[in-house]
Amino acid sequence: MKLSILVKLMGVVGLVALLVGGVGSFLVAREQSKLFDKLYMDKTQALVLSLDASVTEKDLEDPEDLRAGIYKLLLLNPDVLEISIFKSNAGKLEKLVSTGLSDAEHDDNQQNSEAFAGNKSVNHKETHDGILALDLFAPLHVSGRVAGTYNVVVSLKDLVDSQFKQTRDLMLLMIGAVALFVIGMSSLVKTVISNPLRKLIETTIEVEKGNFDGKIEVKGKDEIGDLAVAFSQMAKKLKHSYSELEKRVQEKTVELSTALKTTQNQNKTLEENKAAMLNLLEDEKELEETLEKRVLGRTKEVVEEKAKLLGSIEAIVRAYVLLDLQGQIILVNKKLTQFLGGVDGDWTLDKLQQKLGSVFDIKKAFANCLKEKNTFYVKEINLGAKFFDLYVAPVFVNETELVDVLILMGDITEEKVLDRSKDEFFSIASHELRTPLTAIRGNTDLILQFYGDQIKDPQFKEMIDDVHESSVRLIDIVNDFLDMSRLEIGKMEFKKENLDMGLIVAEMLKEYQVTGSRKKLSLEFVKPKGGAVWAVGDKDRVKQVLVNLIGNGLKFTEEGGVTISLSTEGNMVKVCVEDTGRGIPKENQSLLFRKFQQAGSSLFTRDTTKGTGLGLYISKLLIEGMGGKIELVRSEEGKGTVFAFTLPGVDKKIRTS
């Protein structure tokens, strides 16, 4: 919006005039108000003083007259809103008389007690119905002493009203004066400033249009006249400048066109650079594509790898179950369903447990595997007609981090069947082989025993002897072979009997008494001190070992004899068999307990009269099967040999109970 200078000027003048008037009237009103305030104060003071003077000792006791006087006072002075008189009673101020509108407001004890101390106070306050009032507290004097206080509230309503009226009149007067002043000023400004200025403006518009020859007819000798002259000069100068400018513009245009050409050249170079950049980007893209191809290749490899892995899991002849640590089944192969039969939906640990029933607690095995981080192996689970073995194994990443649990089940039904037929083979073989041999041995034995005197031909007798010896040897061999086989496949069962070892040794020595005396060898038993020695073992098997050791001792001894001693070593019972025989060569000692090893022979020489070479090997298996150990204590060529074996002793508590 365009406001002429005139309007603006008038506005400013008007505002200044209003400000001056306003401030003036405010100051006047304030002065007036002070004056009125003082007037009211004086009036109130006078009231109080007269009140102070009029209160007597009697009034303090009986305030009836005082109250009547105060009511009269209130009626005469409508400005007084309230008068309260307080009486001092043992230092405390009690209300004696109270009148007026706002009884409830009288709780200003601070001011009241101040007044009792002699300090008069006057404050402005607003009563509950919004009337501005003077609130006065003063000491009450009766008979020349301070007997209490007063409180007088005087309305300032009339004062305020009269003040407002005066201020309003003053303001109206001021506004009228200002209006007159402005009108006068405006006509003056119009002739002196506004008109010449308008002319100037018109000429300026002409100059703006390019007409520099416009004349300004301003005749005044004042500043505006000077301005018009200056303006004409400026217009002339402008005209000159303008033509100069045009010339310059033409020159600049030429310069610019040269610059433009340069810029165009630069643009071209930039364009070329851009193309190069694009090529570079293209290369980048190609690189990316190659990379992508490579990644795809790798992915394919990974997929193939995975397929291979899955294929190999399918190819395993065992059922394969991979579980996470929460027992969720991640992967199974088809063998699982083949072995255990199908289930509805996916396999879970629960379903697996259902299939296994009470035969095997797979959940417990899983929990144990997690806890112990060890592989559990179950040798045999029998489900119906089938037999399985089962592994529960922890799966580690980086050898330490447990990630999964693997269950593998193998169908061992075939092996079981084979095992059984092996058992049957041994049973049948032992019967079939031993039966005819028993007949041969029994008969030759009977011939030699009962018909020996009928055989006159010594050669015939020798033949019968040979047949008998061979049958005995053959029975021994067959027995050894069968024992060995059964021991080696763990088929031999050992009874756990409490054995009085002294008794057993004595029994054995009795059996060998005949053989010993035939070779003129001594058989001694060194009994332990402190009563019987008890061991745990299978009586027949222990005897078998003793037969082997005592038999060997007698076989290889020509002079002296065999001594057996018994002792306890910690929890074990130790049996030593010592002979005074030819001894075992050093080089053969380490091979003694091996299969088919004969003490005196090398691998290629065999003494068929000595036995099968299985005796010590079987003894070793027997003793170990019963929880003991057998060893060659010492052997010296020409001096003798000591063998010893141990057996677990009997727990004393159990034996005595």
Next chain:
Amino acid sequence: MFVGRTFERIFSLNKYEVVLVGTGKEGLEQVRTARPDLIMLDILLPDIDGIEVLRRLKGDVATSKIPVVIVTNSAEEKQVKQARSLGAVDYLLKAEYTPDQLVEKIKRCLQTGKS
């Protein structure tokens, strides 16, 4: 049978009265008439197996008191256990005894069986 005959010989030569039978059925029949003091029984028989014969012998009041010794060359642990639980006095492997030892053993079994 020739092993049986050998055994028959061993014991008759040692002054024992022996009745030899070839099959399980025959044995179960002969036991009723012969009334032996002791029965030596093999496990592997042509018709019924020895364990079954033993079960029938022990299941019959007429024969249940006669001591039975298994004399065989079949040494399966299962059979040994079964025979013992059915009341066999002993379980002997033929091949492990010479005739003398066998006679000695049986003599002892007769004594324990009677007592």
